[in-house]
Amino acid sequence: MSSMRIPEFWLACVIKPSVFLASLLPLAWLAWGWSTDGLGANPIEATTRFLGDWALRFLLIALAVTPVRMLTAWNCLARFRRMLGLFAFAYAVLHLLSYIGLDQFFAWATIWAEIVKRTYITIGMLAVLCLIPLALTSTKGMVRRLGGKRWQKLHRLAYVAGVAGVIHFYMMVKADVREPLIYGAILTALFSIRLWNGRTRQVARPSVARKAKRA
Amino acid sequence: MLIGKIAPGGVRNSEITPRSVYLNRRHFMQGTAGAIALAALPASAATNERKKLEGVVKTNFEVSPDESLTKYDSVTGYNNFYEFGFDKDDPKANAGNLRTRPWTVKVDGHVAKPGTVDIDDLIKPHRLEERVYRHRCVEAWSMVVPWVGIPLKDIVERFEPTSSAKYVAFQTLLDPEQMPAQKRSSINWPYVEGLRIDEAVNPLTLMVVGLYGEVLPNQNGAPLRLVAPWKYGFKGIKSIVGIRFVEQLPPTTWNLLQPREYGFYANVNPKVDHPRWSQATERRIGEFRRRDTLMFNGYAEQVASLYAGMDLAENY
Numbered sequence: 001m002s003s004m005r006i007p008e009f010w011l012a013c014v015i016k017p018s019v020f021l022a023s024l025l026p027l028a029w030l031a032w033g034w035s036t037d038g039l040g041a042n043p044i045e046a047t048t049r050f051l052g053d054w055a056l057r058f059l060l061i062a063l064a065v066t067p068v069r070m071l072t073a074w075n076c077l078a079r080f081r082r083m084l085g086l087f088a089f090a091y092a093v094l095h096l097l098s099y100i101g102l103d104q105f106f107a108w109a110t111i112w113a114e115i116v117k118r119t120y121i122t123i124g125m126l127a128v129l130c131l132i133p134l135a136l137t138s139t140k141g142m143v144r145r146l147g148g149k150r151w152q153k154l155h156r157l158a159y160v161a162g163v164a165g166v167i168h169f170y171m172m173v174k175a176d177v178r179e180p181l182i183y184g185a186i187l188t189a190l191f192s193i194r195l196w197n198g199r200t201r202q203v204a205r206p207s208v209a210r211k212a213k214r215a
Numbered sequence: 216m217l218i219g220k221i222a223p224g225g226v227r228n229s230e231i232t233p234r235s236v237y238l239n240r241r242h243f244m245q246g247t248a249g250a251i252a253l254a255a256l257p258a259s260a261a262t263n264e265r266k267k268l269e270g271v272v273k274t275n276f277e278v279s280p281d282e283s284l285t286k287y288d289s290v291t292g293y294n295n296f297y298e299f300g301f302d303k304d305d306p307k308a309n310a311g312n313l314r315t316r317p318w319t320v321k322v323d324g325h326v327a328k329p330g331t332v333d334i335d336d337l338i339k340p341h342r343l344e345e346r347v348y349r350h351r352c353v354e355a356w357s358m359v360v361p362w363v364g365i366p367l368k369d370i371v372e373r374f375e376p377t378s379s380a381k382y383v384a385f386q387t388l389l390d391p392e393q394m395p396a397q398k399r400s401s402i403n404w405p406y407v408e409g410l411r412i413d414e415a416v417n418p419l420t421l422m423v424v425g426l427y428g429e430v431l432p433n434q435n436g437a438p439l440r441l442v443a444p445w446k447y448g449f450k451g452i453k454s455i456v457g458i459r460f461v462e463q464l465p466p467t468t469w470n471l472l473q474p475r476e477y478g479f480y481a482n483v484n485p486k487v488d489h490p491r492w493s494q495a496t497e498r499r500i501g502e503f504r505r506r507d508t509l510m511f512n513g514y515a516e517q518v519a520s521l522y523a524g525m526d527l528a529e530n531y
């Protein structure tokens with residue numbers, strides 16, 4: 001397996017902006033839905049769910065970067081990891097804001113009671129709490145300040161958030177658990193690739209640590 | 216789709232055709248001409264067609280002036296009918312091929328006159344009433360629906376239940392060919408529900424055959440469904456093929472699935488939460504702000520006495 005060579009210009013000026021714009025498409029779809037009355041009979045529920053779905057999807061996509069690199073040696077993928085992770089965080093925050101502002105209409109007492117009382121919401125909150133430090137330490141400066149090792153350790157929380165996200169989804173479903181189980185299977189597969197790879201060979205370590213040292 | 220498409224809205228009195236005329240016309244339709252017409256159409260076109268019910272009498276079962284009817288498209292496009300799929304828009308998409316005629320309902324158990332009755336013979340002797348009821352789903356959303364139906368009490372009396380009939384058990388059609396999600400085993404099909412006999416004969420309890428003045432759309436439980444407006448929507452069993460009068464409390468589908476979350480009574484109660492969410496408020500479909508949920512969905516005056524002395528947190 002040889003690593004893919006893509007000219008720097010393409011990566012920086014074409015592919016990365018395209019991935020960025022593509023990551024905004026779900027939001028565009030949502031805006032389109034609201035403006036055309038296209039979100040069905042219960043647009044508020046549809047919005048909360050849609051944002052929750054995309055929070056989990058982006059989290060899985062971001063978590064897939066390293067395993068895919070391990071399998072394919074497409075090291076350039078690492079360049080998208082931070083952006084994808086931040087999109088996961090952004091969608092999770094929007095999902096939470098949709099719950100607070102649209103679904104509960106800022107009924108803070110109720111919201112607090114639900115977070116404490118309803119296990120699936122507590123677990124959703126846990127996922128958000130895991131993502132916050134990751135977003136805060138996503139800048140190059142923070143990587144440097146923490147040091148690569150500590151940074152990597154901290155960012156294992158992304159898997160905790162993923163597990164919490166899947167459990168959160170699984171618990172809110174009434175009867176058809178196929179969808180959360182699919183997400184759970186993907187997460188398990190990604191984690192297994194990492195473990196297996198980490199054990200069999202020491203290649204393709206996430207590049208952040210090295211980059212941080214260089215910087 | 217081809218004939219008789221009308222705008223949503225109630226039936227005005229001036230539009231009501233005498234019932235005898237209507238019945239004759241319908242018999243004619245069921246005869247050769249109707250059969251030919253139906254055979255010539257693809258099944259979905261035939262069954263998705265909107266058809267006005269005639270001879271419907273308006274009643275004074277109304278909601279408060281600050282509540283308005285939920286839009287027809289929401290009532291018929293946002294449904295829980297798991298036999299056709301687990302998402303809210305699945306029933307509308309997948310119920311088109313349900314054949315609602317011919318259709319029979321088997322009535323048995325502790326009754327003097329058991330039998331298998333053709334759906335039209337079941338409906339025919341009765342006056343069709345339009346009643347505007349609140350509809351509260353256990354998932355904390357709600358609607359206001361102008362149902363058309365027959366008081367269950369009137370139907371029950373025809374079969375003359377004996378003193379052993381303490382409960383009424385209902386059953387939905389079991390036919391995975393017509394109800395595709397029945398091919399999946401996550402629920403133990405067929406769907407079953409039940410009422411205590413005094414709940415069944417409460418004047419509010421309705422056997423529904425239509426909404427918005429029209430024949431009940433398949434996705435809403437055609438040709439015959441139950442509506443007990445003070446209970447959560449899942450008690451309102453759809454596409455009924457069996458009514459059995461029994462002595463013991465009958466099994467009910469959601470209770471079998473999640474006994475801690477869904478009880479036999481399932482009375483709307485803002486003070487008794489679902490384990491996973493609050494029942495204190497609800498989203499009225501079409502409205503932005505939540506509404507407070509009313510005790511017995513606003514029908515306490517009519518039904519509270521049924522549960523006098525019962526612990527409603529225990530008997531949820």
Ligand code: HEM
Pocket residue numbers: 045048049050052053054055056059092095096099121123124125126127128161162165168169172
């Ligand atoms: C405090 C934080 C959170 C709260 C209060 C919250 C709340 C909710 C609520 C109320 C629903 C159900 C929506 C409905 O049926 O109306 C939901 C669904 C969901 N949430 Fe969250 N959530 C939180 C965090 C998260 C996070 C961090 C993720 C992802 C990583 C996530 C992913 C999902 C998913 C995938 C669904 C299911 C969507 C569907 O049914 O398609 N949630 N959440």
